[in-house]
Amino acid sequence: MTYISLSVTDVAIGAILIVANGLLSFGLGLKLERTLVIATLRMVVQLTLVGYVLTAVFNVASPWWTGTIALVMIIFAGYEVAARQDRRLKGVWSYGLGATAMTFSSTLVTVLALTTQIGTDPWYDPQYAIPLLGMILGNSMTGIALGLSTLTSGVARDRVAIEAQLCLGATRWQACGPMIRSAIRTGMMPMINAMAAAGLVSLPGMMTGQILAGVPPTEAVRYQILIMFLIVGATGLGVLMTVFGGLAYLTDSRHRLRLDRLHPARMG
Amino acid sequence: MLTLTQLVPRGLAPFDLTLEDGACLTVSGPSGAGKTVILRAIADLDANTGEARAGSLIRSQISAPVWRKNVAYVPADTGWWADHVDSHMPEGDPGPLLDALDLDRACLSWPVAQLSTGERQRLALVRALLAEPDVLLLDEPTSALDIDATKTVERLITDYMSRGATVVIVTHDDEQAQRLGDQHLRVDGGKVEILSREAGQ
Structure with a gap:
């Protein structure tokens, strides 16, 4: 396997494109300069930090550190799901529902892949566990957020029809x-x-990343197909848990619709 | 027969009520006083405390769907969840009920979107009556109807009561309350007051 290492100068040359975009924004009065600069800085700082953190975690290869990183990722994903809701659930359910569903579904699928298909040794080897969880989490998060917002807006919109059936x-x-x-x-x-x-x-x-790193395309493709299966599995399970959990919370054991447990829709 | 023991609908004072088979209670009060809240509490659609019995059924001992099949609440704004009228009808023959309310039997195949408010109101009553509940909770069932249609609805309700059903009806119309009610409930300022027909006059 061969890959071409990038120097800081190489990356800096790439940054010229950002500067070009900034100048364009200035010239056309788009007023995007500020947000562009902030977003660029955030991206660079966040990714650099993640690079160091991952290097450190890979070196210690402790199940506790892998677990901690996984937990942090899940918490951020839980916040992200809540942030994408027009009508948020009240109380801990707001962050908790999506986070719980992702903890179950993503962890289950990741561990399954690590212990059976990929077969790393030890199974929690952070070099595999963390990127794998990241991909599964990132993709299932989108599905979970969409599923939950479809449920809450549907239930709120069709309140009269639902209660008519009740x-x-x-x-x-x-x-x-x-x-x-x-x-x-x-x-x-x-x-x-x-x-x-x-x-x-x-x-x-x-897959693209692996090909850039020198992996033969057919190998990279096989990996990608497995990842797709894992993501779809985790998304299906996570969406199912979130939607049923969400409905259980928005109704009660006396079969009442409990829209009082839903924040009103956000403006704009 | 409907018996309420220390029923506390949201925001209202507790009250007791006994309504015999074939009897009608009318509910009145200013807008926003909690008339609908009372019906929803009896139907167990909102969180509430207290006990309710319908005949031999004890609300706390049966599931909410079973309770609501026997104690049917017909809200003022009618809800529709399918495209056509017939998809909303429970099992049974709605024909006689449609006739009694001067509705065209063919309306069963109509799209809901084509119905007038008055037609929806009467069809909501039809689908509730078709399940033959022991207790009927009606929230302003004639608010969108003209005098003739109101008369037919009242006739159908009295008819249903004469077969042993108990009815609670929210109405703004004092004359309708006098025509139908054996007992009268007035809700105002969070307080619930129950008057017999004679005392109400």
């Missing part, structure tokens, strides 16, 4: 069936589309 003796699962189905479908769509477009429209990032 009044006639429907259970909460019967009355909310269409919203559950549409939420799960919406949550799964991005990954299904990504699979359909893979290779034709988009070259998945991990």
Whole structure:
């Protein structure tokens, strides 16, 4: 395996493109300079830090450090899911529901892959565990956020129709069936589309990375296919848990609709 | 028969009520006083405390769907979850009920979007009655109807009561309250007051 190492100067030359964009924004009065500079600095600082953290964690190769990093990633993903909601769930459910679902689904799928298909030794080897979890988490997070927001907006929009069914003796699962189905479908769509477009429209990032690092394309492709399966598995499980968990929270054991447990929609 | 024991709907004072088979309670009070809240509490659609019985059924001992099949609440704003009218009807023949309310039997195949507010209101009553509940909770069932249609709805309700059903009806119309009510409940300022028909006059 061969790969061409980049020097700081190489990267700095790339930054000329950002400067060019900044000048363009200034010239056209787009007022994007400030946000562009901040976003660029954040990206550089965050990634540099992650580089050091990962190097340190790879060197110690302790299950505790791997676990801690995984936990931090899941917490950030939980916040991200909550931040993408128009109507947030009240209380700890706001962050907790998505985070719990991702903890279960992503951890389960990652551990499954590490112990069986990839077979690293030890199985928690951070060089594999952390990037794998990152990819699975990042993609399933999108599906979970979409599924949950479809559910909450559907239930809030169709309140009258849902209660009309409850009044006639429907259970909460019967009355909310269409919203559950549409939420799960919406949550799964991005990954299904990504699979359909893979290779034709988009070259998945991990595969591209491996090819750049000198891995033969057929090997990289095999890896990518496995990753896709893992992501779809984790997304399906995570979306299912989030949507059913969300509906259980937005209704109660007496089959009432509990929209009082939902924050009002955000403005704008 | 409907019995309420120390029922506390959200924001209201607790109250007791016994309503015999075939009896009607009318509920009145200013807008926002909690008339709908009372019906929703009886139907167990909002969190509430207290006990309710319908005939031999004890609310706390059966599941909410079973309770609501026997104690049917018909809200003022009617809800529809499918495209066509017939998808909303429980099992049974809605024909006689449609006739009694002067509705075209063909309306079952109509799209819900084509219905007028008054038609929706009457069809919501039809689908509730079709399940033959023991207790009927009606929230302003004639608010969108003209005098003739109101008469047919009232006739259908009285008819249903004569077969042993108990009815609670929210109405703004004092004359309707006098026509239908055996007991009268007035809610105002968080307080619930129950008057018999004679005392109410």
